[in-house]
Amino acid sequence: MEKEETLNLIYAAQHGDRTASETLITRNSPLIKSVIRRYKNKGVEYDDLYQLGCVGFIKAVKNFSAEYEVMFSTYAVPMIAGEVKRFLRDDGPVKVSRGTKTASIKISQFVDKYKRENGESPTVDTISKEFGLEPQEVVFIMDSCKYPVSIYDNNDDNSRSLIEKLQTAENEEEKLDKMMLKRMICELSPRDKKIIMLRYFADKTQSEVARVLDVSQVQISRLESKILGKMRAEYCEQ
Numbered sequence: 001m002e003k004e005e006t007l008n009l010i011y012a013a014q015h016g017d018r019t020a021s022e023t024l025i026t027r028n029s030p031l032i033k034s035v036i037r038r039y040k041n042k043g044v045e046y047d048d049l050y051q052l053g054c055v056g057f058i059k060a061v062k063n064f065s066a067e068y069e070v071m072f073s074t075y076a077v078p079m080i081a082g083e084v085k086r087f088l089r090d091d092g093p094v095k096v097s098r099g100t101k102t103a104s105i106k107i108s109q110f111v112d113k114y115k116r117e118n119g120e121s122p123t124v125d126t127i128s129k130e131f132g133l134e135p136q137e138v139v140f141i142m143d144s145c146k147y148p149v150s151i152y153d154n155n156d157d158n159s160r161s162l163i164e165k166l167q168t169a170e171n172e173e174e175k176l177d178k179m180m181l182k183r184m185i186c187e188l189s190p191r192d193k194k195i196i197m198l199r200y201f202a203d204k205t206q207s208e209v210a211r212v213l214d215v216s217q218v219q220i221s222r223l224e225s226k227i228l229g230k231m232r233a234e235y236c237e238q
Contacts, residue, residue, distance in 0.1 A: 006072055013061050024061055025054055031073055032057055035080045042088060049084060056083030068186035078180035103141050107131065184231050192227045199224060 012020035025032070032053040039049055060079035064072055110130055114122045128135045185193060191213070198204040198212060206224065210217045 003071075007066055010061055010064055010072065021058065021061065025057060028057060028073070028076070031076065032080055035077055036084055039084050039088065044088070052084045052087050053080045056080035059083065068183070070182060070186050075183050075186075078183060082180070100141055103131070107138065107142060181231075188227065192223070195220065195223055196227060 006024075009020045009024050013024060032050065036046075036049040036053040040046060044052075056079045057076055060072070060076035063079075064075050068075060107127060110127065111122060114126070122130075124135045124138050127133075127138050131138070133141075185196060188196065194213070195209060198209045199206070204212070206220045207217045210220045213220070
């Protein structure tokens with residue numbers, strides 16, 4: 001679908017045109033299916049996963065703006081995944097077996113020990129070799145049980161699963177995280193976006209950013225904390 005046509009359909013859908021919404025879903029069905037495919041075999045019927053994906057897609061349509069300067073598909077993917085993940089976390093019928101819980105505890109203990117001895121988190125591949133499991137099994141066990149992040153982490157958000165903090169080769173989850181981060185940055189106000197870009201992408205100190213924006217370092221510190229808090233809250237909702 002051409003970009004201009006997509007934007008026209010999104011505009012129409014945002015103004016109550018149900019036909020435009022249905023057209024967007026139909027034409028983006030392959031995108032929705034590609035996202036929900038990774039959540040198969042987790043106790044939810046495929047048709048239900050697809051419906052959840054459509055809900056996330058419609059939310060993306062409702063909230064998207066051309067001012068974000070990203071492709072709509074880039075914006076939609078984390079919204080679709082977030083809807084499915086939220087269901088699996090809060091309402092899903094997935095029941096964790098005793099064996100999975102036991103395995104998660106052992107993995108957690110291994111991660112803590114590894115980090116104390118090596119000063120960094122082990123990769124999924126390292127954990128896989130230690131326990132003789134496939135990488136996918138490791139991810140499933142850790143994500144299913146939602147045990148707390150190690151006390152050795154700089155932990156200010158217990159709702160995140162440990163797998164979200166592990167250092168791994170770039171995989172689908174990491175790609176989704178990057179896309180979600182890009183979307184959140186795009187949604188910031190011009191001033192807030194500039195602060196984040198200067199601090200975390202240009203590696204500027206708060207004092208340097210303060211000079212660029214002609215404000216005090218204290219103001220930058222407060223603004224940065226507020227921006228990061230808002231982004232963290234939004235991430236945890238996904």
